[in-house]
Amino acid sequence: MIKRTMLLGTMLIFVIVTCLSLFATVAVAGKITLNYANFPPAPTFPCVQMERWKIELEKRTNGQVEVKTFPGGTLLGAKEMMDGVIAGQADIGNICMAYQPGRFIVTNATSLPLGIPDARSGSVALLKLYEKYQPEAFKDVVVLTMFTNAPGNIMSQQPVRKMEDLKGMDLRASGDSATILKAWGANPVGMPMPATVEALQKGTVKGLFSSLEVMKDFKFAENCKYITMVDAGIYPFAVIMNKASWAKLPADVQQVMMDLKEEQAVWTGEYMDQQIKDAVAWSKEEQGVEVITLSAGEKAQWDEKIIFMVDDWIENAKAKGSRPRRSSTTSRRSFNKGHALTECYRKS
Numbered sequence: 001m002i003k004r005t006m007l008l009g010t011m012l013i014f015v016i017v018t019c020l021s022l023f024a025t026v027a028v029a030g031k032i033t034l035n036y037a038n039f040p041p042a043p044t045f046p047c048v049q050m051e052r053w054k055i056e057l058e059k060r061t062n063g064q065v066e067v068k069t070f071p072g073g074t075l076l077g078a079k080e081m082m083d084g085v086i087a088g089q090a091d092i093g094n095i096c097m098a099y100q101p102g103r104f105i106v107t108n109a110t111s112l113p114l115g116i117p118d119a120r121s122g123s124v125a126l127l128k129l130y131e132k133y134q135p136e137a138f139k140d141v142v143v144l145t146m147f148t149n150a151p152g153n154i155m156s157q158q159p160v161r162k163m164e165d166l167k168g169m170d171l172r173a174s175g176d177s178a179t180i181l182k183a184w185g186a187n188p189v190g191m192p193m194p195a196t197v198e199a200l201q202k203g204t205v206k207g208l209f210s211s212l213e214v215m216k217d218f219k220f221a222e223n224c225k226y227i228t229m230v231d232a233g234i235y236p237f238a239v240i241m242n243k244a245s246w247a248k249l250p251a252d253v254q255q256v257m258m259d260l261k262e263e264q265a266v267w268t269g270e271y272m273d274q275q276i277k278d279a280v281a282w283s284k285e286e287q288g289v290e291v292i293t294l295s296a297g298e299k300a301q302w303d304e305k306i307i308f309m310v311d312d313w314i315e316n317a318k319a320k321g322s323r324p325r326r327s328s329t330t331s332r333r334s335f336n337k338g339h340a341l342t343e344c345y346r347k348s
């Protein structure tokens with residue numbers, strides 16, 4: 001009797017184990033793995049948003065999709081990101097458009113001095129701008145989301161209290177932010193953000209112009225003891241996917257990704273805005289950083305110096321024949337004076 005019960009028990013266990021392993025094999029066989037490349041180090045905001053997206057996607061697809069993340073340029077670096085994703089070296093990648101200024105003319109318009117107040121507004125405006133004009137620059141990829149950082153401010157080793165203090169100062173910036181610095185009299189030195197750490201340590205640059213969360217995320221506050229608030233110039237980012245990898249996805253997974261598109265832009269903008277507050281507080285309280293605010297008169301002069309960039313952008317866009325992919329006469333008309341963009345973030 002005991003023998004029979006033991007035999008039955010063993011058989012039952014065998015059946016259960018076989019069923020479970022069969023189920024697991026099916027689940028593993030149906031599992032989709034996607035590689036997601038990112039260029040800055042893991043603790044910085046482009047990577048934090050990547051991890052958040054990964055978690056949400058895996059959750060919302062009930063584990064059907066697994067996202068393998070590669071921060072810190074371990075799969076693709078900042079400048080090869082776009083072409084690397086097009087070529088399929090990664091399924092997904094995060095690009096900072098300002099690092100290739102001539103390539104993303106329409107969406108780089110968000111980095112013009114338009115008075116975008118924060119990262120949330122910037123991110124929503126950028127995504128709307130993209131959706132409205134569907135620029136040619138993205139025709140070889142699928143856009144999963146877009147976002148911006150917060151307006152840039154000057155972080156420096158020497159105090160900058162008036163425009164003359166900037167004269168000839170070597171400061172790191174890219175794209176339109178470099179044009180802004182130049183107009184103010186500084187000497188912009190172009191390089192992607194991760195390269196700035198070494199440049200500051202070696203003294204190749206004496207500070208930088210970017211959003212202030214980097215004071216904490218990259219520990220720049222240890223090197224730059226002054227912040228001058230100028231609130232100008234944001235950087236647009238896009239998360240892009242290889243078209244063939246996209247085409248292989250089941251429709252329901254594609255839908256989950258599209259449903260995440262705007263939500264992710266808003267989440268990232270809000271995350272960044274909060275990071276800025278934390279980083280400024282930390283810089284002041286723990287690193288003895290001085291925050292310099294320009295007088296209204298002085299700020300007006302700084303703003304005046306960079307207004308030309310909007311007109312230049314319009315001329316340049318016209319010369320390069322920028323046209324929306326889904327061309328419509330209304331779209332073309334609203335290219336005037338950057339109004340389309342200002343409209344986007346005011347309504348958001």
Ligand code: DTR
Binds near residue numbers: 194211
């Ligand atoms: N301001 C751009 C983009 C940027 C801002 N914060 C980070 C952190 C990590 C990478 C890029 C950025 C820049 O200066 O490059």
